Amino acid sequence: MTLITSCLYAFGGSFAFAFVFNIPKNKLVLSAIGGLLGQLTYIIFQTIISNDVALYFLATIAISLYAEILARVTKSPTTLFLAVALIPLVPGGGVYYTMVYLLQENIELGVTTGLHTLGISGALAMGIILVSSSFNLIRKVMIHNKRKKKAVAISYKE
16 A cells, blocks of 8 residues: 555656646656656565665666657657656655754754665666666667768768
């Protein structure tokens, strides 16, 4: 039951932020599904992987793939889907507790929590960069091959 409820909460939170970000009405649900997909990925891999930073990385890769594919299909910017879908994964609690521990002068716990939060943030960034740069590389290779085929076809005509 917790699988379903946490995925529905992620969908609802993503949907609310999509509404706040003024995502076009015909793309509201599609962008919120990205948040559900990220949460679902996190929960499914939780049975296999115990490191939560790696789980955040895998969930971000799933969300980024979803956003890149959906951006091509709907002819929309990737950030339209990516920003909304990442909301449930953002480590806001970690930042909050880091500040609380540091203000309470519990330096060791504050630094530990802060480094863990930084690791999660880095995993989010690395997942986005990995997928985005892969898609850009594939696109450039495809364009290069298309131009190469066109040049070969033109040379045969001459």
